[in-house]
Amino acid sequence: MQWLEEVALRLKRKNQVLFTKDSPYLQDLAALFAQQTRRVMILWALEFAASSVAALEETYPQEKRPREALEAARAWAAGAIKMRPAQRKILDCHAFAKEISCKADIASCHAVGQACAVVHTAGHAMGYPIYDLSSLVYRLGLDGCAQAVALRKQAYLDRLLYWREHARDYTGEWAAFLRETPPDA
Numbered sequence: 001m002q003w004l005e006e007v008a009l010r011l012k013r014k015n016q017v018l019f020t021k022d023s024p025y026l027q028d029l030a031a032l033f034a035q036q037t038r039r040v041m042i043l044w045a046l047e048f049a050a051s052s053v054a055a056l057e058e059t060y061p062q063e064k065r066p067r068e069a070l071e072a073a074r075a076w077a078a079g080a081i082k083m084r085p086a087q088r089k090i091l092d093c094h095a096f097a098k099e100i101s102c103k104a105d106i107a108s109c110h111a112v113g114q115a116c117a118v119v120h121t122a123g124h125a126m127g128y129p130i131y132d133l134s135s136l137v138y139r140l141g142l143d144g145c146a147q148a149v150a151l152r153k154q155a156y157l158d159r160l161l162y163w164r165e166h167a168r169d170y171t172g173e174w175a176a177f178l179r180e181t182p183p184d185a
Contacts, residue, residue, distance in 0.1 A: 004146060007137055016103070017110075018134040021126045029156055033125050036164060039178055041122040042077050043163045043170060046070065048128055048156070049115035052108050059105060066112045069093035073116035079175030083120065090116045107135035129156055 003025035007018045019026060033041065053066045072089035075081045090113050097109035114127025129152075136152060137145045 003149075004142070008142055011137075011142060016106070016134070017130060018137050019130045021130065023130075025153075026126065026129060029129060029153065029160075030126055032157065032160055033122065036122070036160065037167065038122050039170075039174065040160070040163045040167045041118050041125050042178070043167055044156075044160050045115040045118035045125055045128055046074060046077070047159060047163075048132070049073070049112045052112050052115070052132065056105060056108055056112070059102075060100075063096060065089070065092045065096040066109060069112055069116045073119050074172075077119045077175060077178060078173040079178075080173075086116070086119065102138075104135045104138035107131045107138060111135060129153070 076086035111131035117124035
């Protein structure tokens with residue numbers, strides 16, 4: 001497992017982020033991301049962000065910034081708010097990460113922020129798995145994470161393929177800047 005060696009090296013160097021956009025392990029996912037419409041990527045990213053927010057809320061029930069970032073990103077995608085207020089909430093989510101000490105939760109906060117920023121540009125999409133998988137490694141340890149990382153990566157792929165086929169079924173509103181996407185998106 002080449003990715004385990006890469007992650008072990010990054011842990012040894014005390015890197016906070018254990019995967020990168022250039023990680024060979026994530027290249028199939030990156031290639032699939034590149035083929036998707038912006039709306040597909042937004043639906044995918046906000047779905048995963050919601051799961052990370054729910055997990056963070058279990059540990060930090062009084063902390064509202066991750067949930068507020070997610071709600072702001074949804075409102076931005078729907079055209080209910082403009083970019084700046086959403087961006088502020090996303091940056092607040094990242095700021096929360098600087099206030100906690102648990103490396104797994106820090107990575108989860110950054111994963112949420114990256115996922116929410118997909119509304120701005122799909123280029124942020126890789127940030128979610130980079131941080132989310134890092135969180136899994138921190139939570140489970142290097143020796144116990146291989147199966148969980150593989151399953152999570154497969155979940156990314158499965159849900160991306162789902163949204164590619166079902167984006168048309170989404171009944172929510174889209175902001176004007178997202179309605180310009182071709183109707184088959």
